[in-house]
Amino acid sequence: MTAVAEIMDYEEVLERFDPVLGLEVHVELSTATKMFCGCANAFGAEPNTQVCPVCLGLPGALPVVNGKAVESAIRIGLALNCQVAEWCRFARKNYFYPDMPKNFQTSQYDEPIVFDGHLDVALDDGETFRVEIERAHMEEDTGKSLHVGGATGRIHGAEHSLLDYNRAGVPLIEIVTKPITGAGERAPEVARAYVAALRDLLRSLEVSDVRMDQGSLRCDANVSLMAKDAAEFGTRTETKNVNSLRSVERAVRYEMRRHAAVLVSGGEIKQETRHFDEASAATSAGRPKETSEDYRYFPEPDLVPIAPSREWVGELSQTLPELPWERRKRIQQEWSLSDEELRDLVNAGALDLVASTVDAGAAPSEARSWWVAYLSQQANTRGVELGELPIQPAQVARVVELVTEGKLTHKLARQVVDGVLDGQGEPDEVVAAQGLEVVSDDSELQAAVDEALAAQPDVVEKIRGGKVQAAGAVVGAVMKATGGKADAKRVRELILAACGQ
Numbered sequence: 001m002t003a004v005a006e007i008m009d010y011e012e013v014l015e016r017f018d019p020v021l022g023l024e025v026h027v028e029l030s031t032a033t034k035m036f037c038g039c040a041n042a043f044g045a046e047p048n049t050q051v052c053p054v055c056l057g058l059p060g061a062l063p064v065v066n067g068k069a070v071e072s073a074i075r076i077g078l079a080l081n082c083q084v085a086e087w088c089r090f091a092r093k094n095y096f097y098p099d100m101p102k103n104f105q106t107s108q109y110d111e112p113i114v115f116d117g118h119l120d121v122a123l124d125d126g127e128t129f130r131v132e133i134e135r136a137h138m139e140e141d142t143g144k145s146l147h148v149g150g151a152t153g154r155i156h157g158a159e160h161s162l163l164d165y166n167r168a169g170v171p172l173i174e175i176v177t178k179p180i181t182g183a184g185e186r187a188p189e190v191a192r193a194y195v196a197a198l199r200d201l202l203r204s205l206e207v208s209d210v211r212m213d214q215g216s217l218r219c220d221a222n223v224s225l226m227a228k229d230a231a232e233f234g235t236r237t238e239t240k241n242v243n244s245l246r247s248v249e250r251a252v253r254y255e256m257r258r259h260a261a262v263l264v265s266g267g268e269i270k271q272e273t274r275h276f277d278e279a280s281a282a283t284s285a286g287r288p289k290e291t292s293e294d295y296r297y298f299p300e301p302d303l304v305p306i307a308p309s310r311e312w313v314g315e316l317s318q319t320l321p322e323l324p325w326e327r328r329k330r331i332q333q334e335w336s337l338s339d340e341e342l343r344d345l346v347n348a349g350a351l352d353l354v355a356s357t358v359d360a361g362a363a364p365s366e367a368r369s370w371w372v373a374y375l376s377q378q379a380n381t382r383g384v385e386l387g388e389l390p391i392q393p394a395q396v397a398r399v400v401e402l403v404t405e406g407k408l409t410h411k412l413a414r415q416v417v418d419g420v421l422d423g424q425g426e427p428d429e430v431v432a433a434q435g436l437e438v439v440s441d442d443s444e445l446q447a448a449v450d451e452a453l454a455a456q457p458d459v460v461e462k463i464r465g466g467k468v469q470a471a472g473a474v475v476g477a478v479m480k481a482t483g484g485k486a487d488a489k490r491v492r493e494l495i496l497a498a499c500g501q
Helices: 010-016 067-079 184-205 245-264 310-317 324-335 339-347 351-359 364-382 393-404 410-421 427-434 442-455 457-464 468-481 488-498
Strands: 017-028 091-094 104-107 114-122 128-140 144-148 160-164 171-177 217-227 237-242 272-277 282-288
Touching (some): 010 184, 010 245, 067 114, 067 171, 067 184, 104 128, 184 245, 245 272, 339 351, 351 393, 364 410
Antiparallel strands (some): 017 171, 114 128, 217 237
């Protein structure tokens, strides 16, 4: 576990300093093959089975640019309101580490494919914060190291390390913000909201599966503090490979508090990488942070420059889907949602799930009720994200349909959903297996009603005397006798008819 350093109270941090952020988000593209070779780009294969001379950097192997990756990079840039370069090229970023088999990374340096954009981010209270985009450039991912032994899972204290080069050469887009200033106390929230908005955007473009848990979307969070009267940014640290939205917010907040404590005590911030520990919500030192000069960038001699024509860029702009914020505005109007209701759906991670459930035939109000209420409770109980529950929107829509058709009560519907969540099959299969369908046959219901009336003669007299609300007690008895499967409305009609009402 990471030891927690001395930190300052957050309110005191804000009294003394202004935070400055810089967010670098790495996105693994979901192309069929790697960035510069024909190896499969797929997660989860046996170690070192998706490699070739090119991605292993063997002598004489020559790279070829993945055209689909270039297309994805341009589409991302257009969606981020960026300018698309008329001419750009790759560079070699030189560094020496076991998970980079070539001892350099093919990347882009001073000539990125897209640059100067922005993304407007909705915060929790609906306020919009504009994050300026410096650039988005193409590069390749590194391999993956697994450090065995030791307490932290990192190289320090490990007995040995294993290397898997399947990920080496996977297409990456690195999206880099300009310095984010003016966020003040909301800086951690802005960081989280930006990564969340970027994830939604990339998902809508269908360029990546944006699985943070699998590393296909990773955030490096740069943090520095400026004294209130300072004219220059402070020294920054870079917390590497933060892999959840919650962790992005926590890492930024922790680094702000740690920086402040160091500065107020007379210390200096070291420009270094940091690692975020989920258990302690603290960061720990990594390595001194290199400057661009340390990487000894130079143009990649084995790849020709890329010069996307204006006609092609124009064609790609026509392929952009309805972007998330546009879609939300449309949905809000179509479903007559208030700003607060829409915000609750977005913050719960339920908007896409509800929309898909509506697309599958459910009414918006019913779809919202299931996902925001009952299924959110189930997700909390199981300790997973809402979208990770083992139930699909189409299955929820079918449950809604069964209720609408009168074949299930709401109580029985919850049992059916539980069955789906437990892996018992489709909703109709759960209904059949557990015998959950509503009893609507009058002969069966009449027998249950007669038995309940016979057991409560005093209630019968009240109903006959005009107190029809007393029928509720008999309805309850019938529902209990039928295991909640009776059609309550029809039961009430039969009770009143039997009592002459």
